[in-house]
Amino acid sequence: MSNAQKHWEKTRSLLFVTLAIWFVFSIGIFLFAAEMNEVTGPFGYPWTYWFTCQGSLGIFVILCFWFANRQEKIDEEFGFNERGDD
Amino acid sequence: MIKGKFIDNLPKVYGIYTGGFIGFIILMAIGEQMGMSAKAIGVAFVAFTIFIYALIGYLSRTAQADAYYVAGRQVPTVFNGMATAADWMSGASFVAMAGGIYFKGYGYMALLVGWTGGYILVATLLAPYLRKFGCYTVPDFVGTRYGGNLARLCAVIVLTVASFTYVTAQINATGTIASVALDIDFKYAVYIGLISILLCSMLGGMRAVTWTQVAQYIVLIIAYLLPIFWISNKMGAGFFPHFMLADEVARIGELEQQFGFVKNSAADLATVPKGLAGITKAHSAVNATPWAFISLALAMMMGTASLPHVMMRYFTTPSVKAARKSVGWSLFFIFLLYSSAPMLATLSKLSLIDPTLSTGIIGKSFAEVQSIDWFQNWNQANLMFISDFNGNGTLELNEFFMGGKAVVLATPEIAGLPYVISGLVAAGGMAAAMSTADGLILAIANAISHDVYYKMIDPKAETAKRLLVARVLLVVIGFAGATIAAMEIQGILGSVIWAFDFAMSGLFFPLVLGVWWKRANREGAIAGMVLGLASAIWYLVWVRTGGSGFLGLTQLTFGIFGAGVSLVAMVVVSLMTQAPDKATQKMVDEVRIPTGRTVTGK
Numbered sequence: 001m002s003n004a005q006k007h008w009e010k011t012r013s014l015l016f017v018t019l020a021i022w023f024v025f026s027i028g029i030f031l032f033a034a035e036m037n038e039v040t041g042p043f044g045y046p047w048t049y050w051f052t053c054q055g056s057l058g059i060f061v062i063l064c065f066w067f068a069n070r071q072e073k074i075d076e077e078f079g080f081n082e083r084g085d086d
Numbered sequence: 087m088i089k090g091k092f093i094d095n096l097p098k099v100y101g102i103y104t105g106g107f108i109g110f111i112i113l114m115a116i117g118e119q120m121g122m123s124a125k126a127i128g129v130a131f132v133a134f135t136i137f138i139y140a141l142i143g144y145l146s147r148t149a150q151a152d153a154y155y156v157a158g159r160q161v162p163t164v165f166n167g168m169a170t171a172a173d174w175m176s177g178a179s180f181v182a183m184a185g186g187i188y189f190k191g192y193g194y195m196a197l198l199v200g201w202t203g204g205y206i207l208v209a210t211l212l213a214p215y216l217r218k219f220g221c222y223t224v225p226d227f228v229g230t231r232y233g234g235n236l237a238r239l240c241a242v243i244v245l246t247v248a249s250f251t252y253v254t255a256q257i258n259a260t261g262t263i264a265s266v267a268l269d270i271d272f273k274y275a276v277y278i279g280l281i282s283i284l285l286c287s288m289l290g291g292m293r294a295v296t297w298t299q300v301a302q303y304i305v306l307i308i309a310y311l312l313p314i315f316w317i318s319n320k321m322g323a324g325f326f327p328h329f330m331l332a333d334e335v336a337r338i339g340e341l342e343q344q345f346g347f348v349k350n351s352a353a354d355l356a357t358v359p360k361g362l363a364g365i366t367k368a369h370s371a372v373n374a375t376p377w378a379f380i381s382l383a384l385a386m387m388m389g390t391a392s393l394p395h396v397m398m399r400y401f402t403t404p405s406v407k408a409a410r411k412s413v414g415w416s417l418f419f420i421f422l423l424y425s426s427a428p429m430l431a432t433l434s435k436l437s438l439i440d441p442t443l444s445t446g447i448i449g450k451s452f453a454e455v456q457s458i459d460w461f462q463n464w465n466q467a468n469l470m471f472i473s474d475f476n477g478n479g480t481l482e483l484n485e486f487f488m489g490g491k492a493v494v495l496a497t498p499e500i501a502g503l504p505y506v507i508s509g510l511v512a513a514g515g516m517a518a519a520m521s522t523a524d525g526l527i528l529a530i531a532n533a534i535s536h537d538v539y540y541k542m543i544d545p546k547a548e549t550a551k552r553l554l555v556a557r558v559l560l561v562v563i564g565f566a567g568a569t570i571a572a573m574e575i576q577g578i579l580g581s582v583i584w585a586f587d588f589a590m591s592g593l594f595f596p597l598v599l600g601v602w603w604k605r606a607n608r609e610g611a612i613a614g615m616v617l618g619l620a621s622a623i624w625y626l627v628w629v630r631t632g633g634s635g636f637l638g639l640t641q642l643t644f645g646i647f648g649a650g651v652s653l654v655a656m657v658v659v660s661l662m663t664q665a666p667d668k669a670t671q672k673m674v675d676e677v678r679i680p681t682g683r684t685v686t687g688k
Contacts (some may be wrong), residue, residue: 008678018210026203027380027386033372034190044332049370052195053428054328057202061421064414066211071214072407080681082405 007078014074018067024054025063096165103138104304110134111308115506118356119569124505128267131509132516135305136282139298139520146290146297151549154556155222155292155532157402161296166408167415169296170399172303174416175423176252177259177625178518178582180306183424185490187431191367193374193382198424200383200419204390209413212391213400215601215677217409220684221401223529224394224593230686231600232608233670235542240615242533245394246593247619249526250394250567256523257283257564258571260516262491265465267512273572279516280568283523291532295524296402302517303419309514310423314430317501321437321670327429334436338369341439343645345448345483359595362471362487369435385643389586392593392625395522395529434497439483445500448483460499464492527567531559577668578683583642584626591622591648595656603660604674610660618652 026061033048041047042055076083092099114127152158161169179201186194221227225245230237260279266271286298314327325332358364367373390396399416403409441449447461452474455461464470472481479549488496494515498507535556540547547555594616599606599614625644627634639647675686676685 004675004679011678012357015210018206022203022206022210025624026199026383029377030199030379030383033376033379037370037372043329045335046370048372049192049335052192053197055423057421057425058201060202060206061414061417063206064417065411067206067209068407068410068414071410075407077682080679082407 003078007074007080010074010077011071014067014070018063021063022060025051025059029056088164093160093162094582096162103301103307107308109303111506111510114509115504118504118506123198124508125269127505128269129510131513132264132267135513135517136285139301139517140215140282140285142298142301143286143288143290143294146294148290149553150224150291151552153293154553155401155616156398157291157293157296159402160382160404161402163408163412164402164415165300166296166399166403166412167417167419168303169299169394170412170416171419171423172299172306172517172521173399173525174420174522175306175518176582177199177263177515178257179423179427180250180310180515180518181259181263181491181494183429184427184434185493187428188435188493189358189363189365189490190373191369192372193367193378195428196316196374196379196382197386198427199627200386200558201390202420202424203383204387205413205417205420207387207391208396208400211598212397212432212601213413214406214410214680216397216597217400217403218406218677218680218684220686222536224397224597225533225626226541226686227600228596228611229537229541231670231673232596232606232611232666235617237608238537238541240612241593241596242537244589244615244619245533246530248393248585248589248592249395249530249561251581251588252395252571253523253526253530253563254571255581255585256519256526257567258670259519261524261568261571263512263515263519266495267509267516276568276572279523280564282516283520283527284561284564286520287524287528288560291553291556292398292402292528295528296399297662298524299521302521305517306514306521307419307422309510309517309613311426313498313503313507313511314426314433315446316503316507317433317437317497318429320501320503321433321443323433323436325599327433328425331429331432334432335370337440338436339371342368343476345439348482348484350475350484354473357473358487359468359471362469362489364484364487365435365439365618366484369432375506375638381639381643381646385590385645386583388590389645391596392589393586394533394589394593397597398529398532399525426455430497434493434500437497437500438486444450445502448481448486450481451479452481460496463499464488469496507561523567524642527560527564531556531564534563535559551573587626587643587648588619588622590645591652592619595653599656601674601677604671605660606656607663607666607670609663610656610658613659614656617655618648621651622648637679 029051039046039047041050055079105575112131118127148154172189179343219227223252225241228241257276257280260274261276264279265275287295318327319325323334400409400412437443439448440446447455455472461470469485469492472485475485495511532597535552539555540552596611596614624643625647626641673685
């Protein structure tokens with residue numbers, strides 16, 4: 001397997017991991033919205049309510065930066081890192 | 087004061103700008119104390135900010151294609167994040183979102199999840215790859231990846247349908263705000279809004295839009311957050327509302343129990359002015375089925391990843407790496423506003439319905455409510471209405487009606503904040519609507535000038551001529567949008583959501599599979615775009631004309647059906663026709679690697 005192919009393999013598995021986390025917090029948890037809302041969560045808000053107004057949104061922000069960093073590491077590993085600029 | 091290149095001095099430039107804006111707010115507050123009229127403050131806020139944007143637009147003028155189409159590809163990540171956030175958060179997000187949450191609660195909050203979660207799709211599936219591709223517009227990617235003018239044209243058509251649906255709503259919003267703040271007729275205000283929008287983009291294209299959008303983000307986020315923190319502190323609800331409103335949320339639940347949701351008769355409701363609604367749904371309880379919530383969130387997420395005016399913002403970063411980071415920053419800046427909207431809805435609702443608060447009106451006598459100043463103002467503006475359905479002389483929860491916009495526009499006044507805040511909010515709403523409208527009009531005009539005119543009609547055209555065509559189109563599309571907006575066909579939010587559904591139906595899979603599936607070919611992409619968009623339009627018309635729909639897909643989520651058709655059509659047709667040639671396959675390989683020259687060779 002060539003360098004580029006290996007790079008793409010790793011890139012793809014990162015995609016699957018990222019999308020799996022995304023799926024859980026954008027779709028998965030809301031299958032149990034009614035049950036989850038009965039329980040008190042962070043800062044005293046009901047769990048589901050908290051997820052819709054802060055939780056999921058905040059997790060997406062973190063996930064997005066985490067993904068960017070992981071992908072940069074993968075690019076570096078295979079010598080595809082870009083120089084300079086940020 | 088400022089030496090060297092503009093790009094190197096960005097933090098300083100926008101730091102001074104932010105300081106200047108805060109200084110202006112303080113100046114207006116002093117003016118108010120000294121007897122400046124409310125109307126003068128409103129006019130000053132809107133006029134001053136528009137003047138600044140126009141100035142930035144003028145200073146960013148350019149005669150180079152690279153600067154006009156992609157801002158010279160040198161916008162740093164954080165600033166591109168701010169510009170994208172302004173591009174993204176429309177007049178609807180600013181003015182109508184808190185109102186939607188106020189009235190519909192949980193079911194509506196699917197939009198918050200959808201409009202943020204979509205950025206994960208943007209970051210992982212598309213933005214870095216399209217940046218590597220090096221295209222000027224989204225149809226440019228489709229046209230080059232799949233080859234042929236027909237594919238390019240289809241992409242232009244989908245882009246135009248989706249963006250145009252969206253832009254009329256934005257021009258409408260600028261018109262609404264301009265007409266309130268400047269106190270002129272809506273029909274003329276729409277065109278004042280349009281001219282302000284064009285001032286920002288005409289001379290400098292993407293470069294001018296980028297730097298005005300950053301300025302607009304700063305105005306809109308200050309205008310959104312300042313009143314929320316102030317109101318929360320004034321009500322004693324907590325100095326950092328986001329972490330401290332649990333008691334207030336619980337209290338609203340209690341009051342809902344106490345009052346109950348009394349259903350009004352159809353005859354009674356017929357007397358309520360159009361566009362106003364009462365509180366009929368629980369604030370924090372789960373009031374929608376899992377599928378209703380998930381389908382709406384999913385449609386918005388896929389729509390986010392297909393809207394060209396957002397995607398093209400990531401063409402302006404210096405590198406692929408920067409494009410990825412920039413998505414994170416965009417999402418962060420969007421998060422700041424979206425996580426605040428539910429807090430504003432909570433504060434607004436509690437201040438109106440809690441009888442133990444001095445601002446609460448439920449439970450008071452009609453005569454008393456009608457004598458309140460702010461009630462008279464907003465009643466006159468057609469955003470508040472009360473009617474004694476049961477004739478007991480006391481205002482009940484089901485007898486109070488409000489327009490969605492009032493949550494953002496009226497809450498500061500209800501809470502007794504000085505008028506300077508209302509002026510600030512008007513400027514913020516204007517900034518939100520203008521920045522989105524600019525991005526959209528530019529996306530359409532660029533697609534037509536670059537993809538249709540330059541790539542299909544006259545490939546030998548000189549840069550000066552291309553940019554002239556681009557500018558003429560900008561004006562034409564702007565006026566077309568304003569003319570339709572002046573007819574006031576639908577509410578702000580309805581058409582915004584349709585734009586997402588149209589975009590995802592036609593573009594989501596052709597874009598994603600273009601990167602992630604080498605076997606995808608021209609015939610498949612054309613089938614995907616044409617059948618996707620056509621089936622979406624068919625479904626929307628069917629549901630709007632009394633059709634029952636299926637799978638619980640409504641006129642807000644019909645994009646899921648359209649995108650499904652698009653996926654099936656694209657895969658089936660691709661597999662039935664020839665695989666793409668070697669050159670195309672190599673192009674896809676190139677796109678997947680961050681380093682090296684862009685695919686289009688620029």
